Amino acid sequence: MSFHFEILHQSTKSRARTGRIHTPHGIIDTPNFVAVGTNGTLKAIDNQRVDSIGLQLMFCNTYHLLLQPGTEVVRRAGGLHRFINRKMPIITDSGGFQVFSLAYGSVADELKSQGKKKQSGHVRKIDEEGVVFRSYRDGTLIRLTPESSIQAQKDFGADIIIPLDELPPYHIGPARLRHSFDRTHRWEKRSLEEHLKNPANQAIYAVIHGGVDPGLRQESCAILTQLPFDGFAIGGSLGKTKLEMLGMLTNLMPQLPLEKPNHLLGIGDLESLDLCIPLGLDTFDSSYPTRAARHGLLLTREGGLKVERAEYANCFAPIEHGCSCWTCTQFSLAYLHHLFKAKEAAAYSMATIHNLHFMIEQMKRYRELIADNLI
Amino acid sequence: MSFHFEILHQSTKSRARTGRIHTPHGIIDTPNFVAVGTNGTLKAIDNQRVDSIGLQLMFCNTYHLLLQPGTEVVRRAGGLHRFINRKMPIITDSGGFQVFSLAYGSVADELKSQGKKKQSGHVRKIDEEGVVFRSYRDGTLIRLTPESSIQAQKDFGADIIIPLDELPPYHIGPARLRHSFDRTHRWEKRSLEEHLKNPANQAIYAVIHGGVDPGLRQESCAILTQLPFDGFAIGGSLGKTKLEMLGMLTNLMPQLPLEKPNHLLGIGDLESLDLCIPLGLDTFDSSYPTRAARHGLLLTREGGLKVERAEYANCFAPIEHGCSCWTCTQFSLAYLHHLFKAKEAAAYSMATIHNLHFMIEQMKRYRELIADNLI
Numbered sequence: 001m002s003f004h005f006e007i008l009h010q011s012t013k014s015r016a017r018t019g020r021i022h023t024p025h026g027i028i029d030t031p032n033f034v035a036v037g038t039n040g041t042l043k044a045i046d047n048q049r050v051d052s053i054g055l056q057l058m059f060c061n062t063y064h065l066l067l068q069p070g071t072e073v074v075r076r077a078g079g080l081h082r083f084i085n086r087k088m089p090i091i092t093d094s095g096g097f098q099v100f101s102l103a104y105g106s107v108a109d110e111l112k113s114q115g116k117k118k119q120s121g122h123v124r125k126i127d128e129e130g131v132v133f134r135s136y137r138d139g140t141l142i143r144l145t146p147e148s149s150i151q152a153q154k155d156f157g158a159d160i161i162i163p164l165d166e167l168p169p170y171h172i173g174p175a176r177l178r179h180s181f182d183r184t185h186r187w188e189k190r191s192l193e194e195h196l197k198n199p200a201n202q203a204i205y206a207v208i209h210g211g212v213d214p215g216l217r218q219e220s221c222a223i224l225t226q227l228p229f230d231g232f233a234i235g236g237s238l239g240k241t242k243l244e245m246l247g248m249l250t251n252l253m254p255q256l257p258l259e260k261p262n263h264l265l266g267i268g269d270l271e272s273l274d275l276c277i278p279l280g281l282d283t284f285d286s287s288y289p290t291r292a293a294r295h296g297l298l299l300t301r302e303g304g305l306k307v308e309r310a311e312y313a314n315c316f317a318p319i320e321h322g323c324s325c326w327t328c329t330q331f332s333l334a335y336l337h338h339l340f341k342a343k344e345a346a347a348y349s350m351a352t353i354h355n356l357h358f359m360i361e362q363m364k365r366y367r368e369l370i371a372d373n374l375i
Numbered sequence: 376m377s378f379h380f381e382i383l384h385q386s387t388k389s390r391a392r393t394g395r396i397h398t399p400h401g402i403i404d405t406p407n408f409v410a411v412g413t414n415g416t417l418k419a420i421d422n423q424r425v426d427s428i429g430l431q432l433m434f435c436n437t438y439h440l441l442l443q444p445g446t447e448v449v450r451r452a453g454g455l456h457r458f459i460n461r462k463m464p465i466i467t468d469s470g471g472f473q474v475f476s477l478a479y480g481s482v483a484d485e486l487k488s489q490g491k492k493k494q495s496g497h498v499r500k501i502d503e504e505g506v507v508f509r510s511y512r513d514g515t516l517i518r519l520t521p522e523s524s525i526q527a528q529k530d531f532g533a534d535i536i537i538p539l540d541e542l543p544p545y546h547i548g549p550a551r552l553r554h555s556f557d558r559t560h561r562w563e564k565r566s567l568e569e570h571l572k573n574p575a576n577q578a579i580y581a582v583i584h585g586g587v588d589p590g591l592r593q594e595s596c597a598i599l600t601q602l603p604f605d606g607f608a609i610g611g612s613l614g615k616t617k618l619e620m621l622g623m624l625t626n627l628m629p630q631l632p633l634e635k636p637n638h639l640l641g642i643g644d645l646e647s648l649d650l651c652i653p654l655g656l657d658t659f660d661s662s663y664p665t666r667a668a669r670h671g672l673l674l675t676r677e678g679g680l681k682v683e684r685a686e687y688a689n690c691f692a693p694i695e696h697g698c699s700c701w702t703c704t705q706f707s708l709a710y711l712h713h714l715f716k717a718k719e720a721a722a723y724s725m726a727t728i729h730n731l732h733f734m735i736e737q738m739k740r741y742r743e744l745i746a747d748n749l750i
Contacts (some may be wrong), residue, residue, distance in 0.1 A: 083713075084710060
């Protein structure tokens, strides 16, 4: 089955819609949550479990896989699905985000540093051709270009791939921002051209840039929607606050073609989902639910539950009554509390399974609300 | 089903025998390997998986469970089986081993220190009544007596329990050793008496002491086999080397009644199994296979395999051809190698599943060899 997007229902109340993304490895019901499996596995659980929980799309990071095990190993294994033994769809990014976020630090770090943070020694050179960076594993210099990123993603064989872009630092003057912005769009175009030489049943999503500048976002949409991308990811700086992000997305979303799927990069906390789904966003990736799980924050419909709190030591009920996840049907909060206190790895798996199941159920609930025009 | 031991076959070639230990939670085929689940879980895998691999006996540590979550929580949960959701048999120890090994350090530490290592501040007092130690969790003083250890093990409800004993330091003068030895036997007798007030369908194994002194071992056997224990564990100092242990066991084993099951405490590496099974040992507990797994040492019939070695980066075969474990039927060595390099927790689970499966299969092979009089 080749890639296509089918809209099932357009809410009458908002821009929210339900749909189905068809891929060679199966369907992704939208809106949906995309869990992050950086190294070809989610943290703390195996891919068979992830399949059984019903995660329809897994996000793997080209940057990490490029450095270890490398494209050659994955290609020889028969692609990423075979290498990691995942049956369902995979999306990979270009590697650019990690190269540049390691270079500039996270937006949060950068905000704290008031723009004074210097570029680290990690990125050696950025020019029209691409970026040269030093591997944190063995110190070798690696050149990442639009073409080499796409080639890596061809070797991986993900269902959805992403063109190389530059993540500009948050604190950047207008001239440098303009320069980065223009070059990013040239890189994306080159990525698309490279992809189209051998589509290999993969879809490619453009990455919309422009930060929180409405004019730049508009320009980015205008350029990228002219090109035969299969979908659109919203990247670059998403703003300092949720409100800033919401403003940006409210303005941006109507500029994307309705008939193509879209994805919000790196955002998937519950509050953001509530805010963004009515704007017509289809998919969201975030490591938040799995990371929260490992820190003992369990998601429930009544909010987060901190499993290490003393009140759970004697709670022989499951995390959430009525939850049908593997963890809740077998283990009590008291046992989970004990395992967390004892720092047992099994606890991190159990919590991750619950939080992932919760997210998948939560997205089902969103789809039902949209179908009923309640969102 | 109440506890009893059934001998299926006595080898004509050695003292090795096959048997079945019947317990309220099912059968333990012997000889068998007992995995260590200190805190009520094996490291890196959950109890459902452990059940599905077919581990017939799990060893949990009273010392750890006493400190966290405490006997009261486990009792309120309905016992350890319910608390940790394990269907199959459990054995608990008395807590004494950890109290004293934390006080004196391991035998290996002590050998290095040439007996100069001072008792740590952890144990506050040892007297006829029992031992007082300080909790490493919250600093409270805890008194462990034969009676309180048995009461804790009643609250836990393990299928097999162990009387309180003292683990004497390896470097100890004859007078102090004699004193410890005599007191240990008085403690074991008190433990048995406490147990018999309310057997509650549990079995209790004596712990044979006497270090590497044949006379003391003989005396220990003579005392303990007179008492109505359900089985015998071999504890205390087992010697500095495998050869010393072998000599001690060769001498000791004929002094135990054939009709009762026996257990070798804390030993379960492959070489020791080879040496000890012909002596008539029935069960062995060790954290070796699971700890080795987390360090990337995978057990195969051709010996240990270090998964992080570069040669496995491109090995798309399973860990061992023909292995029917969950890991080998789904994932390649190349993927495991990658996950270990990336320090992903999923790797530790996968390796643990393989090593545990290997041990269980290995014990099946031993039973077959005994049945054929080849051991």
